[in-house]
Amino acid sequence: MNFSKIKENALKYLGYHHQTLDEKLNNLIDECIEEIEKMSSFRATYRKFPLSFHPLRIDEISLNLNYPELNDLFQNCHELIIIGCTLGLQVEKRSHYYSHIDMTKATIFDAVASSFLEVKCNEYEDEQLIGKRTFRFCPGYGRVPIELNKELAFIIESSKKIGLTVQESNILLPQKSMIGLIGLGDNRKEKTCQNCLHIKDCNFRKRGQTCYAKD
Numbered sequence: 001m002n003f004s005k006i007k008e009n010a011l012k013y014l015g016y017h018h019q020t021l022d023e024k025l026n027n028l029i030d031e032c033i034e035e036i037e038k039m040s041s042f043r044a045t046y047r048k049f050p051l052s053f054h055p056l057r058i059d060e061i062s063l064n065l066n067y068p069e070l071n072d073l074f075q076n077c078h079e080l081i082i083i084g085c086t087l088g089l090q091v092e093k094r095s096h097y098y099s100h101i102d103m104t105k106a107t108i109f110d111a112v113a114s115s116f117l118e119v120k121c122n123e124y125e126d127e128q129l130i131g132k133r134t135f136r137f138c139p140g141y142g143r144v145p146i147e148l149n150k151e152l153a154f155i156i157e158s159s160k161k162i163g164l165t166v167q168e169s170n171i172l173l174p175q176k177s178m179i180g181l182i183g184l185g186d187n188r189k190e191k192t193c194q195n196c197l198h199i200k201d202c203n204f205r206k207r208g209q210t211c212y213a214k215d
């Protein structure tokens with residue numbers, strides 16, 4: 001487990017940008033990492049499909065993917081992975097608990113859990129997927145509707161396989177979960193802010209950061 005990466009991401013989510021990290025915050029983050037490591041039950045599942053183009057879709061399951069960002073990202077890919085990951089219900093319960101008794105801890109716990117999930121997903125991808133691949137694209141970004149998550153969850157049977165469901169409101173449960181699309185065969189594309197819905201009011205950008213890693 002890459003603990004320094006978890007801390008680095010968590011600080012980014014908390015709005016830290018080259019400030020000196022005080023001891024109290026540092027200890028709280030370490031405490032949260034330790035807690036989450038103990039109580040999380042990371043689970044992941046994925047399915048792989050051949051891609052069809054013009055329009056972009058997966059013929060085998062009649063899934064329409066014809067959105068500008070996906071056409072752009074997957075233009076040189078031959079296959080697509082639909083992936084779902086979660087940290088499990090215990091993290092969710094502990095997060096609720098802190099939100100009732102200690103807001104500071106709740107905020108830090110939330111940021112560390114998000115970072116933990118991201119690092120775990122990256123590690124899982126590195127173990128499972130060989131060869132060139134694009135970054136993980138999550139519905140809700142650009143013009144790809146968040147509603148697509150329901151269809152993707154159904155296709156990978158995320159509820160049955162890893163206990164991840166998509167609510168009517170499109171919220172993932174447990175909330176520290178992720179559903180994404182990864183193209184195979186091309187790793188040249190990097191995520192950009194260009195088509196992000198948050199570009200006008202993005203707090204990361206205001207601080208001179210981005211929510212994704214840059215080379």
Ligand code: SF4
Binds near residue numbers: 194197198203205211
């Ligand atoms: S940094 Fe902000 S604008 Fe850029 S992709 Fe992330 S959330 Fe969107």
